Amino acid sequence: MLDATSSYKPTDRAPPPVDESDERQDRRIVPETTRRADRLPGNRYGNRPTMKDVAARAGVGLKTVSRVVNGEPGVTPDTERRVQEAIEALGFRRNDSARVLRKGRTASIGLVLEDLADPFYGPLSRAVEEVARAHGALLINGSSAEDPEREQELALALCARRVDGLVVIPAGDDHRYLEPEIRAGVATVFVDRPAGRIDADVVLSDNYGGARDGVAHLLAHGHRRIGFIGDMPRIHTAAERLRGYRAAMEDAGITVDERWMSLGATNPQRVRRAAEEMLSGTDPVTAIFAGNNRVTVTVIRVLAEHSRPVALVGFDDIELADLLQPGVTVVAQDAAALGRTAAERLFRQLEGTLLAPERIELPTRLITRGSGELPPAV
Amino acid sequence: MLDATSSYKPTDRAPPPVDESDERQDRRIVPETTRRADRLPGNRYGNRPTMKDVAARAGVGLKTVSRVVNGEPGVTPDTERRVQEAIEALGFRRNDSARVLRKGRTASIGLVLEDLADPFYGPLSRAVEEVARAHGALLINGSSAEDPEREQELALALCARRVDGLVVIPAGDDHRYLEPEIRAGVATVFVDRPAGRIDADVVLSDNYGGARDGVAHLLAHGHRRIGFIGDMPRIHTAAERLRGYRAAMEDAGITVDERWMSLGATNPQRVRRAAEEMLSGTDPVTAIFAGNNRVTVTVIRVLAEHSRPVALVGFDDIELADLLQPGVTVVAQDAAALGRTAAERLFRQLEGTLLAPERIELPTRLITRGSGELPPAV
DNA sequence: CGCGCATCTGACAACGTTGTCCAGGCTCTA
DNA sequence: TAGAGCCTGGACAACGTTGTCAGATGCGCG
Numbered sequence: 001m002l003d004a005t006s007s008y009k010p011t012d013r014a015p016p017p018v019d020e021s022d023e024r025q026d027r028r029i030v031p032e033t034t035r036r037a038d039r040l041p042g043n044r045y046g047n048r049p050t051m052k053d054v055a056a057r058a059g060v061g062l063k064t065v066s067r068v069v070n071g072e073p074g075v076t077p078d079t080e081r082r083v084q085e086a087i088e089a090l091g092f093r094r095n096d097s098a099r100v101l102r103k104g105r106t107a108s109i110g111l112v113l114e115d116l117a118d119p120f121y122g123p124l125s126r127a128v129e130e131v132a133r134a135h136g137a138l139l140i141n142g143s144s145a146e147d148p149e150r151e152q153e154l155a156l157a158l159c160a161r162r163v164d165g166l167v168v169i170p171a172g173d174d175h176r177y178l179e180p181e182i183r184a185g186v187a188t189v190f191v192d193r194p195a196g197r198i199d200a201d202v203v204l205s206d207n208y209g210g211a212r213d214g215v216a217h218l219l220a221h222g223h224r225r226i227g228f229i230g231d232m233p234r235i236h237t238a239a240e241r242l243r244g245y246r247a248a249m250e251d252a253g254i255t256v257d258e259r260w261m262s263l264g265a266t267n268p269q270r271v272r273r274a275a276e277e278m279l280s281g282t283d284p285v286t287a288i289f290a291g292n293n294r295v296t297v298t299v300i301r302v303l304a305e306h307s308r309p310v311a312l313v314g315f316d317d318i319e320l321a322d323l324l325q326p327g328v329t330v331v332a333q334d335a336a337a338l339g340r341t342a343a344e345r346l347f348r349q350l351e352g353t354l355l356a357p358e359r360i361e362l363p364t365r366l367i368t369r370g371s372g373e374l375p376p377a378v
Numbered sequence: 379m380l381d382a383t384s385s386y387k388p389t390d391r392a393p394p395p396v397d398e399s400d401e402r403q404d405r406r407i408v409p410e411t412t413r414r415a416d417r418l419p420g421n422r423y424g425n426r427p428t429m430k431d432v433a434a435r436a437g438v439g440l441k442t443v444s445r446v447v448n449g450e451p452g453v454t455p456d457t458e459r460r461v462q463e464a465i466e467a468l469g470f471r472r473n474d475s476a477r478v479l480r481k482g483r484t485a486s487i488g489l490v491l492e493d494l495a496d497p498f499y500g501p502l503s504r505a506v507e508e509v510a511r512a513h514g515a516l517l518i519n520g521s522s523a524e525d526p527e528r529e530q531e532l533a534l535a536l537c538a539r540r541v542d543g544l545v546v547i548p549a550g551d552d553h554r555y556l557e558p559e560i561r562a563g564v565a566t567v568f569v570d571r572p573a574g575r576i577d578a579d580v581v582l583s584d585n586y587g588g589a590r591d592g593v594a595h596l597l598a599h600g601h602r603r604i605g606f607i608g609d610m611p612r613i614h615t616a617a618e619r620l621r622g623y624r625a626a627m628e629d630a631g632i633t634v635d636e637r638w639m640s641l642g643a644t645n646p647q648r649v650r651r652a653a654e655e656m657l658s659g660t661d662p663v664t665a666i667f668a669g670n671n672r673v674t675v676t677v678i679r680v681l682a683e684h685s686r687p688v689a690l691v692g693f694d695d696i697e698l699a700d701l702l703q704p705g706v707t708v709v710a711q712d713a714a715a716l717g718r719t720a721a722e723r724l725f726r727q728l729e730g731t732l733l734a735p736e737r738i739e740l741p742t743r744l745i746t747r748g749s750g751e752l753p754p755a756v
Numbered sequence: 757c758g759c760g761c762a763t764c765t766g767a768c769a770a771c772g773t774t775g776t777c778c779a780g781g782c783t784c785t786a
Numbered sequence: 787t788a789g790a791g792c793c794t795g796g797a798c799a800a801c802g803t804t805g806t807c808a809g810a811t812g813c814g815c816g
Contacts, residue, residue: 048562050772061796066774074794091558096538097478098772101801106475108518108539117504117714119497119697126495129521138535140486140518143507157516160474161486180469184426300701319497320698323678336495428802439766444804452764476802479771 049090058086109165110158111141127339135347148172165346187349191342193236203342203360205333207237210364211244214313214331219252223287223376227278230291232264241291271298286376287311311374329372332365427468436464487543488536489519505717513725526550543724565727569720571614581720581738583711585615588742589622592691592709597630601665601754605656608669610642649676664754665689689752707750710743
């Protein structure tokens with residue numbers, strides 16, 4: 001559960017009931033500063049009018065207001081007009097919490113991703129949002145910051161909100177905690193990385209194939225000693241890309257030197273050191289395959305300072321890659337397509353057809369811009 | 379799997395519990411496709427157990443379960459253990475919708491922004507999320523796509539969800555539609571651009587000052603004919619930056635030629651044309667001030683194809699700006715700080731102190747990298 | 757041994773909405 | 787003009803939770 005660390009308490013105690021006249025007094029005496037939260041009279045949502053208030057004002061029954069609000073048939077134009085006027089006058093807005101409680105559907109879906117600020121996840125998130133919007137649903141999202149515990153906390157908080165469905169970019173590798181939720185009817189789709197230890201829909205890029213193609217591209221340009229810098233192999237995408245690298249090298253009949261590989265390069269400093277190491281010494285690498293966009297950016301910086309030209313292919317496209325000297329050759333994945341595909345799958349689940357869990361793999365695309373076509377330099 | 383000893387009270391109007399064997403039957407007979415939504419037995423959230431179910435299984439009262447779930451005092455360890463076991467066994471998760479309805483606080487805040495996929499809003503959104511998280515609240519967000527109508531629709535949908543507060547990056551310029559909501563107690567803070575026609579908190583960058591500094595920087599390097607390419611002036615930030623441009627030029631005693639200015643450059647094609655126009659003809663500009671990150675990127679592309687070196691200063695920082703040739707000089711604003719400041723202000727409102735609406739302006743920072751220091755070339 | 761008190765527990769109502777169902781008034785037809 | 791049927795409107799319960807309050811239990815002390 002999420003814990004409040006400040007005095008803002010979502011779990012507010014109920015204000016003591018105060019009768020109308022006392023309340024008038026309060027209005028005059030209580031300083032402005034205490035008013036916003038504890039405004040009286042009426043209900044706990046400030047002094048928000050309810051359907052009952054609207055009904056009273058319009059001189060109709062409660063259900064008639066509900067009918068008007070929901071555009072249900074069976075209300076004469078005259079009655080409808082009176083209700084509309086009352087709604088207008090009171091500034092009524094339906095309380096969706098109550099509606100949700102009654103109807104059982106929240107018309108919202110949750111998205112658990114790694115980091116909203118990462119340029120890869122922005123478009124993905126946006127794509128999910130668009131699909132949700134097309135289905136009349138809102139998107140609630142949160143970042144796991146690559147922390148499995150936080151991922152779980154977030155996902156379960158979303159389930160407690162009774163989101164209709166969940167799109168998860170996994171940080172952890174054990175998602176059995178979602179089993180009761182899925183059984184209870186929460187549609188669930190994993191994106192970018194597969195779910196751990198449960199059977200669920202998953203949409204991912206062809207990380208293996210993309211990496212293999214990227215490395216093969218370097219091999220085709222004459223490179224033999226090719227470095228690989230990637231994330232921790234416990235992350236599925238990183239492991240797959242590494243596998244692709246190994247496969248391409250093997251296909252070319254090259255035995256990979258352990259010193260050519262750097263795994264778990266999670267921050268710029270480590271990437272920098274890794275790159276510098278494999279570029280120095282005897283038999284330095286003549287090309288580098290960068291395992292993700294953050295690695296690519298750092299490697300570009302290192303190569304910019306390096307005297308000898310070194311070929312580079314990066315996984316994930318980066319903005320302005322074409323404007324650098326040389327342009328950066330990348331294996332691009334389509335973040336928006338990942339998000340869109342996952343969200344669409346989610347809503348297909350929600351439409352009632354219980355589909356067998358499926359693994360959808362989207363192709364990657366090699367974009368040649370120059371850095372990957374440099375010949376080996378000694 | 380209801381406990382055999384659990385008995386439903388006579389007062390209980392819930393549908394009669396289906397016993398184990400019947401339930402098994404259902405599972406076998408009902409086709410998979412109808413199951414997810416209409417699963418039996420039980421309530422509308424699939425077959426999600428409620429506190430009542432937990433209470434029955436644990437052989438305690440409803441309120442005792444509530445107490446355990448909320449960590450309230452006054453439950454003997456033994457009772458608590460029994461309840462915990464029942465919760466575990468049933469996979470119970472509290473329904474926050476009902477809780478919200480009862481308590482009046484949703485512990486969630488809404489964020490209406492322009493486009494989640496824009497690299498400027500990712501960090502902003504993330505910062506808001508972090509603050510929300512620190513206060514135990516979830517973030518619901520949506521993109522307005524710069525459409526005022528969609529902004530309103532989104533904001534009001536969030537209000538219907540009874541978010542506790544709203545952070546809005548305005549697309550429109552009339553926010554009176556939020557008045558009833560604010561009166562009803564929805565904390566509201568505007569970011570990046572001020573609210574229109576209502577009095578509310580707003581957090582923004584010093585667009586005017588930043589642009590003036592940026593243009594002054596070009597002037598200091600000897601430029602006289604400086605172009606400005608920006609967004610539609612109906613967007614506050616665009617108008618302010620334009621004002622900064624004009625002020626700097628005026629300070630330098632330069633009369634701005636209308637042909638140096640391009641407003642409403644909303645897509646790359648128009649930016650490109652605008653840039654090409656002001657770079658050609660007699661008396662072309664020798665420097666360009668780009669009004670936002672998207673414009674900057676396009677202008678960089680145009681300049682890359684241009685024979686004569688042209689100085690450039692852009693508003694908003696862009697990734698890899700330092701790696702281009704030359705590095706791109708920018709007026710950087712701190713998106714994360716904007717988001718953080720706004721969210722913190724929001725929660726201060728929620729803590730009960732009703733603060734007078736305030737306008738908070740964050741400074742910008744000029745980052746020199748080369749492109750802004752090029753001398754005028756004829 | 758009985759009384760009072762503290763501690764623990766549970767019945768009940770309420771939150772604001774929607775689904776069900778019935779009443780009353782209307783129109784239409786025989 | 788009466789009866790059937792339709793249309794509109796409203797009373798009521800229910801959704802799952804929490805606040806209130808009173809009842810039950812056990813214990814210590816007079």
